[in-house]
Amino acid sequence: MQPIVLLTDFGLSDPYVGQMKAVLHTLVPDAPVLDLSHGVPPHGVMQAAFFLAASARYYPAGTLFVAVVDPGVGTGRPLLYAESAGRFFLAPDNGLLTCVLEQDARIFRLESTAQQTAFACVRCASLKPATEQYHADAHPMQTVPPSATFHGRDIFAPLAAMLRRGPATGLPAHPVRPEDITTPDWNRARGSSSRLEATVMHVDRFGNLLLNASAEQWLPVVDAWQKRTGSAAGVVMRHENHPPVMLHVVETYALLPHLTDSVPARVTVSDRVTVSNRVTASNGVTVSAGSPAGLLASSQGYLEIACNCRPASQVLGLRTGSNIILTPAENSHA
Known part of the structure; x- marks a missing residue:
């Protein structure tokens, strides 16, 4: 049985x-x-x-x-x-x-x-x-x-x-x-080729933020943003009235910068987001040393926002039910 x-x-x-x-x-x-x-x-x-x-x-x-x-x-x-x-x-x-x-x-x-x-x-x-x-x-x-x-x-x-x-x-x-049947607004992420509106469905015990955006559906869209703006540009996350935040697009947590005394626990950038102070991660991908958060395909089949050995929920001030908007970032010429 x-x-x-x-x-x-x-x-x-x-x-x-x-x-x-x-x-x-x-x-x-x-x-x-x-x-x-x-x-x-x-x-x-x-x-x-x-x-x-x-x-x-x-x-x-x-x-x-x-x-x-x-x-x-x-x-x-x-x-x-x-x-x-x-x-x-x-x-x-x-x-x-x-x-x-x-x-x-x-x-x-x-x-x-x-x-x-x-x-x-x-x-x-x-x-x-x-x-x-x-x-x-x-x-x-x-x-x-x-x-x-x-x-x-x-x-x-x-x-x-x-x-x-x-x-x-x-x-x-x-x-x-x-x-x-009853279908809440949070059941699926919504967006276009230049914008993704998503909801944090779950914050796990590590503080990682699991979105309602299928990685299979939306990661190719994010990859297209990367190709259009440059691999170092990442994506921009906006949440309610908070300033926009840069997210690196990576494959795993260890490729994100470590939060140290020289990197603030909460990182925001101006409305015109550019990447500067760039470093090269161990896999050869160029990322910004000034932002600790990243976007990746989670093990659960959804997009995930995370930090390296720190709870992204606290770093970014997000919780279950938070609504966010992801858009492409400007490429850096620094």
Whole structure:
């Protein structure tokens, strides 16, 4: 049986993750249950969407992802069950799936009601158990009403068990188009051949800034800027009312200048950005010694802004949800 993968904002200091796993183990004891992350910030739908989109391809085809970052728990918000690129997803309809679903995804909308839970448990009970020790009638959720504040345990887990043990035929749901589900503004970067508008979707533990811009789509655009303006020019980042900041375009963190006492922790440049005080990095690429931040393709498939051994979030004053604009820089004649 293919795995069930959990993604939540529950953390590990409370019993919530363990209770979800208890329900899954009771209903589908033969299904491996893996953890993608339970460290999503509370109510961090955007970060959860990033985690899911960046990670899904590393799991085998047939994997069922159960994503529970659900600020609307207990309300009439619907649930989504989707299939995309050979993998399956169960999540609230709050934008969490918009980054991971491909255009040809099959999407179904479910209503999050107590009847769904009862249906899931009855459906599980009607299936042949995977082991002799499996007794569906022993599951407490058949007699205890579901909590209005913990759908992860009481609705998502039994639905996931039902979906894992058999086909979704008979599931009370109706198909919807990708454009009909909740789609926040941050789901994709937007831009043109001379401008990229992006959002910081996640700040990792190193302070690196992960953008909502696909590296596969946007790195060729940035490379074209480099060819047009010169390899030393980098790109210019603008954020709200802050002065523009130069970003070097590099392949890895170690090619960026080290922040030392001679380099300020926060670096800004004038509106007409030029590169001066240039040095040559170890790979032969000429960069500016005066700016510590860089733009690169992250390991997660998205563009990333980082510094060398320093948190770019602090150096640049950016956080999750910050909106930025990237444009080509002027070439240097210094």
